[in-house]
Amino acid sequence: MRILFKNAKILTMENDKIFDGELFVENNVIKYVGEDALENVEADRIIDCKHNLLMPGFKNAHTHSPMTFLRSYADDMPLDEWLNKKIFPNEALLTDEQIYWNNKLAILEYLESGITANFDMYISPDVVVESSLESGFRTIQAGSLNNFTLSLDKMEECYKKYNSNELTGYRLGVHAEYTTGRELLEGVADMANRYKAPVYLHAHETKREVEECKSRYGCTPTVLLDKMGMYNYGGGGFHCVHMTQEDIDIYRERHLNVITCPCSNAKLASGIAPLKKFLGEGINVAMGTDGPASNNALDVFREMYLAAVLAKLREGEATAVKAYDVLKMATVGGAYAMGIYDCDVLAVGKKADIIMIKLDEPNMQPLNDIISNLVYSASKINVGMTMVSGKILYYEGKFHIDKEKEEIYERCKFNKYA
Amino acid sequence: MRILFKNAKILTMENDKIFDGELFVENNVIKYVGEDALENVEADRIIDCKHNLLMPGFKNAHTHSPMTFLRSYADDMPLDEWLNKKIFPNEALLTDEQIYWNNKLAILEYLESGITANFDMYISPDVVVESSLESGFRTIQAGSLNNFTLSLDKMEECYKKYNSNELTGYRLGVHAEYTTGRELLEGVADMANRYKAPVYLHAHETKREVEECKSRYGCTPTVLLDKMGMYNYGGGGFHCVHMTQEDIDIYRERHLNVITCPCSNAKLASGIAPLKKFLGEGINVAMGTDGPASNNALDVFREMYLAAVLAKLREGEATAVKAYDVLKMATVGGAYAMGIYDCDVLAVGKKADIIMIKLDEPNMQPLNDIISNLVYSASKINVGMTMVSGKILYYEGKFHIDKEKEEIYERCKFNKYA
Numbered sequence: 153m154r155i156l157f158k159n160a161k162i163l164t165m166e167n168d169k170i171f172d173g174e175l176f177v178e179n180n181v182i183k184y185v186g187e188d189a190l191e192n193v194e195a196d197r198i199i200d201c202k203h204n205l206l207m208p209g210f211k212n213a214h215t216h217s218p219m220t221f222l223r224s225y226a227d228d229m230p231l232d233e234w235l236n237k238k239i240f241p242n243e244a245l246l247t248d249e250q251i252y253w254n255n256k257l258a259i260l261e262y263l264e265s266g267i268t269a270n271f272d273m274y275i276s277p278d279v280v281v282e283s284s285l286e287s288g289f290r291t292i293q294a295g296s297l298n299n300f301t302l303s304l305d306k307m308e309e310c311y312k313k314y315n316s317n318e319l320t321g322y323r324l325g326v327h328a329e330y331t332t333g334r335e336l337l338e339g340v341a342d343m344a345n346r347y348k349a350p351v352y353l354h355a356h357e358t359k360r361e362v363e364e365c366k367s368r369y370g371c372t373p374t375v376l377l378d379k380m381g382m383y384n385y386g387g388g389g390f391h392c393v394h395m396t397q398e399d400i401d402i403y404r405e406r407h408l409n410v411i412t413c414p415c416s417n418a419k420l421a422s423g424i425a426p427l428k429k430f431l432g433e434g435i436n437v438a439m440g441t442d443g444p445a446s447n448n449a450l451d452v453f454r455e456m457y458l459a460a461v462l463a464k465l466r467e468g469e470a471t472a473v474k475a476y477d478v479l480k481m482a483t484v485g486g487a488y489a490m491g492i493y494d495c496d497v498l499a500v501g502k503k504a505d506i507i508m509i510k511l512d513e514p515n516m517q518p519l520n521d522i523i524s525n526l527v528y529s530a531s532k533i534n535v536g537m538t539m540v541s542g543k544i545l546y547y548e549g550k551f552h553i554d555k556e557k558e559e560i561y562e563r564c565k566f567n568k569y570a
Numbered sequence: 571m572r573i574l575f576k577n578a579k580i581l582t583m584e585n586d587k588i589f590d591g592e593l594f595v596e597n598n599v600i601k602y603v604g605e606d607a608l609e610n611v612e613a614d615r616i617i618d619c620k621h622n623l624l625m626p627g628f629k630n631a632h633t634h635s636p637m638t639f640l641r642s643y644a645d646d647m648p649l650d651e652w653l654n655k656k657i658f659p660n661e662a663l664l665t666d667e668q669i670y671w672n673n674k675l676a677i678l679e680y681l682e683s684g685i686t687a688n689f690d691m692y693i694s695p696d697v698v699v700e701s702s703l704e705s706g707f708r709t710i711q712a713g714s715l716n717n718f719t720l721s722l723d724k725m726e727e728c729y730k731k732y733n734s735n736e737l738t739g740y741r742l743g744v745h746a747e748y749t750t751g752r753e754l755l756e757g758v759a760d761m762a763n764r765y766k767a768p769v770y771l772h773a774h775e776t777k778r779e780v781e782e783c784k785s786r787y788g789c790t791p792t793v794l795l796d797k798m799g800m801y802n803y804g805g806g807g808f809h810c811v812h813m814t815q816e817d818i819d820i821y822r823e824r825h826l827n828v829i830t831c832p833c834s835n836a837k838l839a840s841g842i843a844p845l846k847k848f849l850g851e852g853i854n855v856a857m858g859t860d861g862p863a864s865n866n867a868l869d870v871f872r873e874m875y876l877a878a879v880l881a882k883l884r885e886g887e888a889t890a891v892k893a894y895d896v897l898k899m900a901t902v903g904g905a906y907a908m909g910i911y912d913c914d915v916l917a918v919g920k921k922a923d924i925i926m927i928k929l930d931e932p933n934m935q936p937l938n939d940i941i942s943n944l945v946y947s948a949s950k951i952n953v954g955m956t957m958v959s960g961k962i963l964y965y966e967g968k969f970h971i972d973k974e975k976e977e978i979y980e981r982c983k984f985n986k987y988a
Contacts, residue, residue: 220935224942228892260932264951418879419946421888448946449933457872458879461836465880470839474646514678514975515867515950517638518984524642528837528866532933533682533950549967557932566936 153196153542154178158189160201161511163522164498165208165483168476170522175206177504180318180542185498204536205509205522208498209268210452211486214390214411214440216274217258217291218251219243221566222445231358231420239445248279253563255283260557261450262289263546266535268505271411271440271490273325273352273390275301277310281320287553288543290505292490294325294352297340298332304339311347319541323491324387328354329365329373341382348385350491351377352411355389358422362394374399383408388489390440391416392430393423400426400433409436409489412481414458415449416442424466427459427473438489439481452482453531460527475527508537571614571960572596576607578619579929581940582916583626583901586894588940593624595922598736598960603916622954623927623940626916627686628870629904632808632829632858634692635676635709636669637661639984640863649776649838657863666697671981673701678975679868680707681964684953686923689770689829689858689908691743691808693719695728699738705971706961708923710908712743712770715758716750722757729765737959741909742805746772747783747791759800766803768909770829771795773807776840780812792817801826806907808858809834810848811841818844818851827854827907830899832876833867834860842884845877845891856907857899870900871949878945893945926955 157175162185176184176193184190226238251274262270269290274280277293284291293314295307307324314322324347326332326340344351355373356362365373375398377383383402388409395403403410412425430437439459441450456478463473487496495503511519515529538546545552575593580603594602594611602608644656669692680688687708692698695711702709711732713725725742732740742765744750744758762769773791774780783791793816795801801820806827813821821828830843848855857877859868874896881891905914913921929937933947956964963970 222938223936224939224946227939227942227946228889230888234888257932257935264932415875415879418883419888421882421886421890424883444947448942449949451933451947451949454872454875454949457833458876461833461876462883464839465836465842468839470649470652470837471646472839512975512979514675514682514978515869517675517979518641518982520640520984521642521645524645524866528642528645529862529869531867531869531872531949531951557930560932561930561935564936566938 154194156190156193156195156198157201157206158198159203161203161205161522162498163205163207165480166497166499168523170205175498175506177506177539177542180504182498182500182502182504184500201508202512204511206498206506207509208483208496209505209507209538209540210266210482211438211490211495212262212267212270212441212450212452213438213486213489214413214442215258215270215272215450216443217270217272218254218274218280219443219445220254220257221250221564223448225445225566227448248276251276251279252283253560255280256287256555256560257564258444258450259284259287259289259553260551260560263538263551264535265451265453265532266507266509266538267450267452268507268538268540269490269492269495273327277314277322281314285317285319287555288319288540288545289553290319290492290495290540292321292323292492294323296325296327297336298327299336300331301327304336304343308343311349321491324349324351326351326353328361329376330361337377337382338380341377341380344382345384350385350387351382352387353389354391356394356399357391357417359394372396372399374402378402378406391422391425393417393425395426400429400435403435404433409438411438411440411489412459413440413442413455414462415455416446418458418462420446424462426466427463428467431473431477436485436488437481438486451532456482456527475524478527479523504539504542506539507535510534510536572612574608574611574613574616575619575624576616577621579621579623579940580916581623581625583898584915584917586941588623593916593924595924595957595960598922600916600918600920600922602918619926620930622929624916624924625927626901626914627923627925627956627958628684628900629856629908629913630680630685630688630859630868630870631856631904631907632831632860633676633688633690633868634861635688635690636672636692636698637861637863638672638675639668639982641866643863643984645866666694669694669697670701671978673698674705674973674978675982676862676868677702677705677707677971678969678978681956681969682953683869683871683950684925684927684956685868685870686925686956686958687908687910687913691745695732695740699732703735703737705973706737706958706963707971708737708910708913708958710739710741710910712741714743714745715754716745717754718749719745722754722761726761729767739909742767742769744769744771746779747794748779755795755800756798759795759798762800763802768803768805769800770805771807772809774812774817775809775835777812790814790817792820796820796824809840809843811835811843813844818847818853821853822851827856829856829858829907830877831858831860831873832880833873834864836876836880838864842880844884845881846885849891849895854903854906855899856904869950874900874945893942896945897941922957922960924957925953928952928954
């Protein structure tokens, strides 16, 4: 399939320039992007962009997609009660079939939000792969190893199995220090060194988590895991709200990725991550929604807005963390953190993970500064198209995946198991 | 015009219950709302809601609509530089014609965001009335009196002229203590007492504003104005971020309204308003977007989300300020603050300011808790219809006002005057 986009404004994210031009996709790859009009090119489909914007799709670099079933199920509650009375008992009863459908519901929302890839952590990795693959959606998973879920062997099996497909990937991962015993953590560190692989986990999300680790091991989670050799080949932390300078030094030196989740951190009253500091230290920052049970939307526009304005609140400076920096987190930064280096920008040879942003909506007018508009004013209503790996999965409000949205809604009805 | 809504879920906002039912509008008034199906009613139009939600429209209780021309024009800048180098020089060159069109652009965005009324403060009140009235939009204005703009006489003229129309209203208002000399403030207090009228102004937005007032007058703005008698008949403050217990006591005793603007306060690094405290004291809280130059969207969904999660961050409690409280601020609270008491809830005899929320979008599924979904997950994409005073001005993505959106965009192109 060859698709030619004409009359587009284009933001490649190689830099902050926007130009008028064309873009040509053949199968899953970008073959041309530039200001010149393509002559004599054979296309199966020509899309007139009507001066709307093409840009790389957003990367949701931390989420638990199959938790859609618990969206708005238990809000405004203390964390312990929420986890122990509402989340865990219901998750314990979840079947693979429900995980399959819940993941599809998340995919619909990703597409509507201009998200072209997610970095997922959940149970039943095989089911998640099946559900995403069938829909044509790009899902990279991180192992969710802890004392109760997954095993070193199963993680190794997934790692070997799911890194050969165009649309899927699997990274070594641990749920968190506080849910995972020392032996398991050391087992992961060993595996990371055997495969020269990066490792990802929830890290430094709450003050309590850091304090408890310090009383257990005498140091923060990042220091502990680094000493074990877990970060010898990189990786990253989801959340990274409460970090010492020593933790930040390790992130910088090991080229670890910060995956920030500003909405979840605010809603659960965890705090505000020091994004200005991370950027100043040259650390790569990606952005995630976290799961729908704690956010509750899967909406990168809202994450971008919160990342920018919470940084300003935290620093007490209206100048802290600028719009383009945030847009980079949500696109290029996400691709790097997830290890999908060919999905970062719009350039020849890169994967065709592309979205169209409707500039002809009132919230984007006038076009004083499109990048500012994207971060400070845009919302799902501005997503005109979402293309993953060269296939248009969402266009003008309609989904084009393997299942109808009505069936997905029906299958995702939740009967409050617990 | 008689419009019958069938197969609706209905949230009247008289309480937090949602039921399946019907709603009937005749001209500008709600004639029926209830669980029973209406038999033998003559309707000019029947709308099948397909189990989507009808609820009262959102009230944007603080905004400067004609500032759309400066959206995304100058972000991530220090406040002083932003105001003095970017905002004021451009506003000084603004013509009435531009104000007329800029206001229309804001109306498009209000309609798309489910906003049925705005509480505006800007220059050229006559032009704003004309622009809103022609579009069928409900605009209540507050006087923007200060040392440079408006006069006591002109404000009195507007007050007498614009309180007799169905769609418009005019409240006495001052820009802020820090922009308005003592004599003018006393003149407004006198007018408030002559007309037994409430008075509104920007109040306690920044620490600096409060500190400067204290060094000028030895007390906070609220204490100062209350001593002048300005609040004898109520009114309210826009922002209310930095408040002492004495200020809060005055708000409670004088039945003043807090109009919170969480996005603007975060983006300009002004701080987080103590919403939990206000609610605990029984103070009415309304919600506003502030102007598009400082927000930059006119989107009550984002305001609701920020109000809720910033309150949790401020208090360090995930339980602080619950979803229904926030939804009340954005609907009933706004109507009270603006003095449009017949636009607050869906009930017989109330004005037909109604929106339809699409529950059949992925971000609203499953329907575990529709109120939580509205506050924590909904966005503009969920607005299916916006009706103001019995007229459908937005329906299924199309605008039905006096001007075409393309013409409005064209007229609102901004050439960077200064």
